Structures are given as structure tokens and as C-alpha cells.
Amino acid sequence: MTASSFDPSIHLPADLLERMRARAADYDRDNVFPEADLEDLRAAGYLAILVPEALGGAGLSLVQAAELQQRLAGAAPATALAVNMHLVWTGVAKVLSDRGIEALRFVQEGAAAGEVFAFGISEAGNDLVLFGSDTDAAPQDDGGYAFTGTKIFTSLAPVWTQLGLHGLDTTSPDAPQMVYAFVPRSDAVRMRDDWDTLGMRGTQSRTTELHGAVAPPERVVRRIAPGPNPDPIVFGIFSVFEILLASVYTGIARRALDVAVDTAARRTSKRTGRTYGQDPDIRWRIADMALAYDALPPQIAAIARDVDERADHGPRWFSLLSGLKHRAVTAAKQIVDEAVLVAGGSSYFASSELSRLYRDVLAGLFHPSDPESAHSTVATAWLGPLEP
Incomplete structure (x- = not known):
């Protein structure tokens, strides 16, 4: 499927996303796995989006999968993050296969048959x-x-x-x-x-x-061999993991921005009689959120495209990938923080979607590469290794 013909709604229809959004609060409250979400995604062929069409999948690129994961995370963040881990292995299988290594073909065939990795x-x-x-x-x-x-x-x-x-x-x-x-x-x-x-x-x-x-x-x-290694399995895992993680947290950021915009349009100031969307301070806050968010999807698409097209960034790959994940999760947290302030006190209640997004987005800080690792990797890329 070419980029120009890609229609995300084929793989994640609006009604499917709304069903999952409606269930997300219950899964969070009850601390249970989203079984119904997984069954819906399996029925939609989502577990095999990165599997070649010849093997029974959708044959999507990493760029396209990243876009879909942003959409899914906007509806059900925990479902998207859980499915991410399955998609990582199908993505690694694609990265290796694209480079002539068929060691993970059984992953592709298994995903098409309904297995969960x-x-x-x-x-x-x-x-x-x-x-x-x-x-x-x-x-x-x-x-x-x-x-x-x-x-x-x-x-x-x-x-x-x-x-x-x-x-x-x-x-x-x-x-x-x-x-x-x-x-x-x-x-x-x-x-x-x-x-x-x-x-x-x-x-x-x-x-x-x-x-x-x-x-x-x-x-x-x-x-x-243990230690830093240019082997394709290491590159495949690190690249797909970081790109899809960045996608999930970018999806959360977009949902928080949308909720903030909707809230600003509905809330009315007793002082001015106008909606908060007309308040200069709220407008500045939402603009700041949008400025941070707008930078994320193009970065994800660019790095994912380079993986798809086998670009050669040499030793810079790891700093580019860890930097992408770091920017996405830190920006997402900032955006959710701002959305909570726009929404006001109602977002402090457990029943608020923003309250859940506020808790969910924090998980991004703990995934590899964590802030310390990301900074160390980027510092080495630009300054060279620490002297003994």
C-alpha cells in the first residue's frame, strides 16, 4: 500500500475507536486487560498490519503503523501500549526481512494466524x-x-x-x-x-x-556478543520500539489537545460571559500545546521512513531514535499538564478522561531510553565517548 493511498480508517474505523474509548475508563478502574479491545483489533486484522500481504497481513510500512498507533492511543492509551509490544516483534520481523534476513518469518505467519507476541x-x-x-x-x-x-x-x-x-x-x-x-x-x-x-x-x-x-x-x-552491537536484531528492536512508543505518547498528546480545545469551547466565564476559548490566557496555553504537538508527527514519520527505506545514519541511529522517544514523551507530558489546567478542577476527578491521560502519560518516562540514557547517547554522538 502506497503512502498516497493509505486510509487509516480502513484499519481503525471511527466506530471501533469510539467503542474502545468508551471502554477505556472501565478497564482502568477495574485494573483488567482490555479483552474486548483485543478481540476487536484481531477481527480487524490489526495484529498483522506490519505483516506482508503475501503472508496474510496488511503489508503496511512502519510509517503507516506509527500513524495508526497514534490514532489508537488517542482512544485507548493502555490498549495501544499493550498492542505496541506485539507490533514491535512484527516490526522487527519486517526490518530484518527488508534487509534479507528471514529469521522471524514465523512471527509474521503467527501474527497473521492470530498469535499474540x-x-x-x-x-x-x-x-x-x-x-x-x-x-x-x-x-x-x-x-x-x-x-x-x-x-x-x-x-x-x-x-x-x-x-x-x-x-x-x-x-x-x-x-x-x-x-x-x-x-x-x-x-x-x-x-x-x-x-x-x-x-x-x-x-x-x-x-x-x-x-x-x-x-x-x-x-x-x-x-x-553482549555489549553495544550493530547486529540487525539490536537495530530492529531499538528502532521499532522507540518509534512505536513515541507514537503512543504522541497519540495521548493529541487527545489531550482535542479535549482541551473542546473544553475551552464549552466552558463559559462568569466574569466575561464569553467562552474560555476567547480568553487570551487560555488561547496562549492551547497555542503552546499545539506548537509542541505539531512537531511530533512529522518527526516520527521522518525517522520511521528512514527505517523503511533503509537509510544509513551509521552510529547516529541510536541518538536519533532515543531522541525521538525522549522528545515525544516529554512533550506529551507537558501537553497533558496544560490540558488539565485548561479544563480546570473537573480534571482532578477520577472520572475525568484527562485525569486518566495524566496518569497514563507518566509511564512514558520509564520506557527505554529513559531521560538519563537518552542524554548520554546524544552526548556521545555529539561529543564523543567519555574519556577514561
């Missing part, structure tokens, strides 16, 4: 993220691996069918090696019911314990 990378205290792991990857005689360790923030916990993860092989002759693989749900994978958070409650990103969870040899997709 979760993202098992985060570990408590592991600030190496993709460059190291506290999870043990024990080689098996048949070429598979058994994983033992604990993963945190495992979105889609109640529903995933395959968990993409990494671990460290310390016993093979060429050890240490980072191992990327996929394990199915089994008794060796236990999920704690511990997701009781301030926001993004519907993601149900629970802690996952791995007790010798086995990835068969055909699901071991990469073995690479």
Missing part, C-alpha cells in the same frame, strides 16, 4: 537493556535454549501466546553470547498478578518468572 526484555536493575541480561540461557542438546530468570513489564500478560526474550549464554565454547529467542506459554513460565499501577493499567504488564522455559531450536533467532 509479548516483549520479554526488561529486567529489574538491568540498565544494559539490549546489551546484557541477568536471565540465564542454557544451551540444550538439540540446539534450543532453556531460560531462567525474571522479566518485568511484560505487557499482554494474560493473553500472549509467544514471548520474545533474551538471555545470556555463559557456558558454550564461544560464551558469553546474548541469545534472542521465543518461548511458548507453559508451566515453566509463571506470571505474577502484580500489576497495580498509577496508570496504563490495562496493559497488565506483569512480572514474568522463567523457570527453564524452553525455546526450541527453530525459535532461537540470534546469538550475538
